[in-house]
Amino acid sequence: MKKLLIYIVAVQMLVACSAPPKEETQSTEKQASLDSLLQQYHEERLKLFPMDATMMGDNRYNDQLPNNITQEYRTRLKDFYTQYRDALQATDRSKLSEEDQMSYDILKWECDIALEGLQFKDYLTPVNQFWSAHLLIGQLASGSSLQPFKSVKDYEDWLKRLDAYVAWTDTAIVNMKKGVAQGYVIPKVLAQKVVPQLADLDHGPVKDHLFYNPIKLFPNEFSAEDKARLTKAYEDAIQNKVIPAHKRLNDFIKKEYIPACRETSGISALPVGKEYYNYLIKLYTTTDKSADEIFALGKSEVDRITKEMEAVKEQVGFKGDLKAFFVHLRDKKELMPFTKPEEVIAHFNAIHDRMKPNLAKLFDKTPKTPFEVKRTEAFREASASAEYNPGSQDGTRPGVFYVPIPDAKKYNTLSDEDLFLHEAIPGHHYQISLQQENIALPAFRRILGYSSYAEGWALYTESLGKELGLYTDPYQYFGMLSAEMHRAIRLVVDAGMHTQGWTREQAIQYSLDHEAETEEGIISEIERYMAIPGQALSYKIGQLKIRELRTKAEKELGDKFSVSQFHNQVLDSGCIPLKVLEEKVNRWIESVKKA
Structure with missing residues (x-):
């Protein structure tokens, strides 16, 4: 790649010798210099964030998993972002093309926001029930997620990545002990939710363990010798490394961590918690909005959407107030028609089929990346939300819409048309796939993921249902309003818990009063906001x-x-x-x- 860039610069300099104006020559050189800087940034960043490489289908670093909660790693990050911020400052932005100015601004944002974040001690609270390494690695270990298991090298790469993960779990224990001493702990109710997750992974039999799944998925072309060797290696790794690591982590959380965890719900209870939340607002919304401003905006949106909900309630002829209508919808048998998980998956595929004829009216660019709907893995299904996992940049791995179905008989279809638009098409699948496939973008921009943009786009696409031939059923339209209300509520309860002194219970009750989600689902959501403050603000903003x-x-x-x-x-x-x-x-x- 470096040779190619040198060649490009050389060609540009030769072309410049044909005597264009001096200003144009300088502009070309600036562009070549920036192109080189952006490519170098991308390549060096992948070494620091190898999971991003795996996600995009770049397999060069599939054996690596940096211990990202160590001081050594954080120092490397600080040096990395400082280096590129300084390099940008040496570049004259005014001489760049419009598109290059955009790349300049984005890279500057990346460096500035990362360096600001490194001031905080989030590495002392590395484990929670929603976003944590044990959940990500467990998903990859299933053999049917982002980590490829197609070649012998793929299988060997995963063993090395597992070794790094085991080291991470031990560092997490050390860091959480430091966190206890310094007053950096997560809410007790969240720590309690981690225990059953780890309990699924901290014992044998080895052949029933989630991490053994890749052995059950051997490609047919593997030789008998490779199968035997890898089977033994995986059995040894699971028995002697993976299971003990999860047991150490689970024992620590049960015996030492939970008793030391806090009863408070909001991050303001932590040292410099208020300042950290202000940073998280900026990180997740890419704006300078204040917590008070967001709290007030959320209440305003809740009031507006409530009026629209009232109109639908009147349309279907429900006698009773809106809160009673929510209860009615949670228990309405017609909205729970399934008995088997595969029926839920077929239901989402049918939604896709209904909207296909209208997609061309709204989009003249569609992704080439394949797409499919899957059930969420059992080990994390109970506490998971529906989600989208991107396909690979080369199209060999499809984008996947994961749907948790812990009990098909209780699965409520109220918001499913809306949910498909958001998580799948034309929401995350279109946005992420088109970004990855756009070779005109600098490589580093093809893998960026700003929550306010990505989730904002997905939430915006929920409003396109009628234009796409959906929402003909008033209950599905109410489901869309419910989903939008859900995101408006997030502004209130997230800012409420983290800056206004709201308790978990207050946030749960506010949600119950204003949306049709089940109490179980609402509790899971509120605890999600407690675990990852600020992220939930990005959707509505x-x-x-x-x-x-x-x-x-x-x-x-x-x-x-x-x-x-x-x-x-x-x-x-x-x-x-x-x-x-x-x-x-x-x-x-x-x-x-x-x-």
């Missing part, structure tokens, strides 16, 4: 910005407005901070006006 930009474009362009072209503007630069997106759409509006 991003959605409101994208909807605001569409409304502005429709108003200012009139007959010149094209919804498919608007969607291209949102999607074809990949995942970008909201301010960068707004500037881009405004430039597009002005260019269409002049055309």
Whole structure:
């Protein structure tokens, strides 16, 4: 790659000798210099974040898993981001093309937000029930997720990655002990939820262990010798490394950590917790909004959506107040028609089939990456939400929409059309796949994931249901309103718990009062916000910005407005901070006006 970049620069310099104006020559050199910097950043970053490489289908680092909660690793990160921030400062942004200026701004954001985050001690609370290494590694160990198991080398790579994971678990125990001493602990109720997750992984028999699954999935072309050797290696690793590591971690959490955990719900209870939450707002929303502003915005959105819900309740003829309607929907037998998990999967595929004829009306660019719907793995199903896992950049691994179905007979279909739009098509699958497939973008931008943009886009696509031929059933439309209400509530309860002194119980009750989710589902969600403060804010903040930009474009362009072209503007630069997106759409509006 370095030789190719040198060649490109050399060719540009030779072309420059044909005597273009001096200013143009300098601009070309600046662009070549920036291209080289961006590519170098991308390659060095993959070494620091090898899971990102695995996710995009780059298998060079599949055997690596950095111990990202050590001081050594954090120092490497600080040096890395400082180096590239300094290199950017030596680049004259004004001499760059419009697209390169966007790359410049994005890389500067990446460096600044990472360096700011390294000031905080989140490494002292490395384990929770929602986002944690034991959950990610468990998912990969299933043999049917992001980690490939197609070649003998793939199997050997995973053994090395497992060794690194075992080291991580031991560091996590050390760090949590330090956290206890320094007042950095997670809420007790969250630590208690980790115990059953680890309990599924801390004992044998080895052949029944989740981490043994790849052995059951050997490709047919493997030789008998390789199968025998790898089987023994996996059995040894599981029996002597994986099981003991999970047992050590689980024993520590049960015996030492839970008794030391806090009863409070919000992160403001931690040292510099208020400052950390302000940082997390910036990280997840890519805005400078304050917690108070977000709290008030959430309440305003809850009031607006409540009025729309009331109208649907009247439409279906329900006699009773909105809260009674929520209870009615949670228990409505017609919304729980399934008896088997595979029926739920078929139901989502049928939703996809219904909307296919209308997709071309809203999108003239669609991804090549394959797509499928799968049931969430059993070991994490009880506490998991529906989610999307991206496909590989080369298209060999499909994007997967995971659906938790712990009990098919209790599975409620109320928000399923909406859920498919968000997690699958045209939500995360379109956005992430088109970004990964866009070879015009610098490599580092093809794997970026800003929550406010990505989740904002997915939430925005939920509003496209009627344009796509869905929401013909008023209950499914109410499901869409319920999902939007769910995200509006997040603004209130997330900021409420972390800055307004709200308890877990207050947040649960507020949700029960304003949405149709089951109490079990609401509890899981509230505990998610406790585990990862700020992330839940990104959905509504991003959605409101994208909807605001569409409304502005429709108003200012009139007959010149094209919804498919608007969607291209949102999607074809990949995942970008909201301010960068707004500037881009405004430039597009002005260019269409002049055309």
